[in-house]
Amino acid sequence: MLSTIARRGRLLSTSISIRCASTLIIAEPASDVSALAPSTLAAISAAQKLHSGPITLMLNTSIDPSVVPSSISTILNTNQSDSLAETIAAAVKKAQETYSFSHIVAPATKFGSNVLPRAAAALNCSPITDIIDILSEDTFVRPIYAGSALAKVQSTEVVKVLSVRSTAFDQAEVDGSSATVVDLDVEKQILTEFVKANVSKSDRPELSSANIVVSGGRGMKNGENFHLLEALADKLGGAVGASRAAVDAGYVPNDLQVGQTGKVVAPDLYIAVGISGAIQHLSGMKDSKTIVAINSDAEAPIMQVADYALCQDLFKAVPELTEKL
Amino acid sequence: MKILVGVKRVVDYAVKVRVGADGVNLKNVKMSLNPFCEIAVEEAVKLKENKAANVSEVVALSVGPKQCQETLRTALAMGCDRGIHISTDLRTDYMELQSDAVAKLFQKVIEEKEKDIHLVLVGKQAIDSDCGQVGPALAGYMSWPQCTFASKVDLDGDGLLVERETDSGTETIKVPKLPAVVTCDLRLNTPRYATLPNIMKAKKKKVDTYKAEEFGVDLEVKNKVLEVYEPPSRKEGILVDDVDTLIDKLRNEASVIQ
Numbered sequence: 001m002l003s004t005i006a007r008r009g010r011l012l013s014t015s016i017s018i019r020c021a022s023t024l025i026i027a028e029p030a031s032d033v034s035a036l037a038p039s040t041l042a043a044i045s046a047a048q049k050l051h052s053g054p055i056t057l058m059l060n061t062s063i064d065p066s067v068v069p070s071s072i073s074t075i076l077n078t079n080q081s082d083s084l085a086e087t088i089a090a091a092v093k094k095a096q097e098t099y100s101f102s103h104i105v106a107p108a109t110k111f112g113s114n115v116l117p118r119a120a121a122a123l124n125c126s127p128i129t130d131i132i133d134i135l136s137e138d139t140f141v142r143p144i145y146a147g148s149a150l151a152k153v154q155s156t157e158v159v160k161v162l163s164v165r166s167t168a169f170d171q172a173e174v175d176g177s178s179a180t181v182v183d184l185d186v187e188k189q190i191l192t193e194f195v196k197a198n199v200s201k202s203d204r205p206e207l208s209s210a211n212i213v214v215s216g217g218r219g220m221k222n223g224e225n226f227h228l229l230e231a232l233a234d235k236l237g238g239a240v241g242a243s244r245a246a247v248d249a250g251y252v253p254n255d256l257q258v259g260q261t262g263k264v265v266a267p268d269l270y271i272a273v274g275i276s277g278a279i280q281h282l283s284g285m286k287d288s289k290t291i292v293a294i295n296s297d298a299e300a301p302i303m304q305v306a307d308y309a310l311c312q313d314l315f316k317a318v319p320e321l322t323e324k325l
Numbered sequence: 326m327k328i329l330v331g332v333k334r335v336v337d338y339a340v341k342v343r344v345g346a347d348g349v350n351l352k353n354v355k356m357s358l359n360p361f362c363e364i365a366v367e368e369a370v371k372l373k374e375n376k377a378a379n380v381s382e383v384v385a386l387s388v389g390p391k392q393c394q395e396t397l398r399t400a401l402a403m404g405c406d407r408g409i410h411i412s413t414d415l416r417t418d419y420m421e422l423q424s425d426a427v428a429k430l431f432q433k434v435i436e437e438k439e440k441d442i443h444l445v446l447v448g449k450q451a452i453d454s455d456c457g458q459v460g461p462a463l464a465g466y467m468s469w470p471q472c473t474f475a476s477k478v479d480l481d482g483d484g485l486l487v488e489r490e491t492d493s494g495t496e497t498i499k500v501p502k503l504p505a506v507v508t509c510d511l512r513l514n515t516p517r518y519a520t521l522p523n524i525m526k527a528k529k530k531k532v533d534t535y536k537a538e539e540f541g542v543d544l545e546v547k548n549k550v551l552e553v554y555e556p557p558s559r560k561e562g563i564l565v566d567d568v569d570t571l572i573d574k575l576r577n578e579a580s581v582i583q
Contacts, residue, residue: 121464248512
C-alpha cells in the first residue's frame with residue numbers, strides 16, 4: 001500500500017518536472033548578425049533532444065526570426081554591446097529569475113567555456129561541460145582524459161546547466177520561426193571592459209564546422225610553407241588547421257589550433273600534414289570520418305590512426321596532391 | 326599584491342591511460358603538476374620578480390591526497406612562497422570531487438584563511454577532467470572580474486590589461502581594479518625548470534594542511550558519474566604508396582572527394 005503511494009508520488013513529481021521543462025540557449029556571438037553561428041545551431045539541435053518543452057534563444061542583439069530554427073519559441077534580446085562573461089552571466093541570472101528554465105545550454109566553444117561556469121555559479125549550480133551525447137534530460141556523456149575515456153554522467157541539479165560540443169550534434173535546420181522577440185533588461189557591469197579584438201579574417205570555411213580540414217604541424221618548418229596547405233585546402237574547399245607545435249612556433253595564429261585544448265573538429269576529411277599525432281592533437285580530430293596522414297616518418301603515431309597513411313616528403317606529396325585533384 | 330595560485334596533481338600528459346571498471350586506472354601511473362597550473366605558477370613568479378607589481382607573497386593551493394604535497398613542493402621550488410594543501414581522498418579527476426566544489430573550497434580559503442588575495446591564477450583546464458570550470462566559477466562566486474585563456478598579462482594602473490585567446494583569434498580585456506581571477510593558456514609563458522638549490526630551499530618553505538571537510542563546503546558530487554568506458558576504436562587504416570593511390574581511395578573508397 002505505502003509503496004504504491006510512494007510510486008504514484010514519484011510519477012506525479014516526474015510528470016510535473018516534464019511539464020515545466022523549458023530550455024534557454026546562450027547563443028554564440030555571431031560575426032554576421034544575419035545568421036546564427038554554426039555552434040549555436042548545434043546547441044539548438046542538442047536542446048531538442050532534452051525534452052519537448054519550449055526553447056528560448058538569448059542573444060545580445062536583435063535577429064530576424066526567419067533565420068532562426070522553428071523550434072525556437074522566444075528570442076531574448078539583451079541589447080548589450082559586449083560578450084564579456086560578466087555581462088552574459090548577469091543576463092542568464094536575470095533570464096532564469098524571470099522564466100525559471102529547467103535547462104540552460106551553451107555551445108562548448110571558448111566563448112561558452114568562458115561564460116557558462118560563471119553563469120552556473122550565479123545560479124549556485126554545478127554545470128556539465130563539453131557534452132557529446134544526450135541520453136535523457138538529466139543524463140549525458142562527456143569525454144575526460146583528452147577523450148581517452150568517456151563518462152556517462154547524471155545531473156542531480158534542479159536546473160541543468162550544460163555546454164555541448166558542436167561537432168557531436170547536427171546543426172538545426174534554419175526553417176524560420178514565429179518566435180516573439182522580447183527585450184531582457186540587463187544592468188551594465190563594470191568589472192571588465194572590452195578593449196579590442198584581433199580576429200583572423202579568412203574566406204575559407206570556419207575550422208570548427210568545415211567538411212574538409214587540411215592541417216599542418218612542426219613538419220611544415222615555417223609559416224610561409226603553410227601556403228602549400230592553403231592551396232590544397234582551396235582546391236578541396238576546406239579549412240586550414242594546425243597542431244599546437246605549429247602555433248607555438250609562430251607558424252600560424254592560435255585560432256587554427258586543433259587539439260585537446262584547442263578546437264575539436266570532426267570533418268568528413270582530415271588531412272594531417274607533418275603532424276606527429278600526439279594524444280593531445282588526436283583528441284581534437286579523432287572523430288573525423290576519414291583521416292589521411294602525410295608524414296615522412298613511418299613511426300609517427302598519426303600513421304597508426306590514419307585511414308590512409310602516405311609515408312612521403314610532404315614538400316613533394318602535397319603539391320602533387322593539389323595538382324592532381 | 327598577494328597572489329593565490331591553484332596547482333593540481335594530475336596524470337602526466339605523456340601517459341596513455343587505461344580505462345577500468347571504476348574509471349581510469351591510476352595505480353602506479355606517473356602523476357605530475359598539471360601543465361596549465363605550471364604556467365600559472367610561472368606567471369605568478371614572474372610577477373613577483375617584476376618590481377612594478379609589488380608582490381608581497383605567492384601562495385600555492387592544491388586539493389587532493391597527501392601526494393599533493395609533492396606538487397606543492399614543485400610550485401615552491403619554482404618560486405612560490407608558501408603552500409596550502411586541502412586534503413581529501415576523493416578522486417579529483419571528475420569522478421568524485423568536481424570543479425564546483427573545488428571553486429567553493431578556493432572561495433573559503435580566500436574568505437577565511439588568506440583574506441587579502443588580489444589575484445588568483447589558475448590553469449585554464451586540468452588535463453584529466455578537461456572541465457576548465459574552476460577559474461570562471463570562482464570568479465562568479467567571488468563576484469570578481471575574470472579573464473580566461475590569458476596569453477598575455479600586463480599591469481595597468483590599479484588593474485590589468487589581459488590579452489586572451491578566443492575562437493577567432495585574440496581579444497584584449499581591461500580589468501580596471503583588482504582583485505581578479507585569471508586562467509592561463511598555453512602561450513602565456515614558458516615555465517622554468519626548478520634548479521637544485523631552489524628545490525632544496527623549497528623543502529623549508531611552509532605548507533599548511535587542512536581537511537576538505539573543515540570548510541563546510543558540500544563535497545557531495547552533484548553530477549554522478551554512472552559509468553566510464555573507452556570510446557569506440559577506429560577501424561585500422563592502410564599505407565598508400567603514392568598520391569595517385571591516395572586520390573583513388575579518397576574518391577572511390579571513402580567517397581569524401583569528387
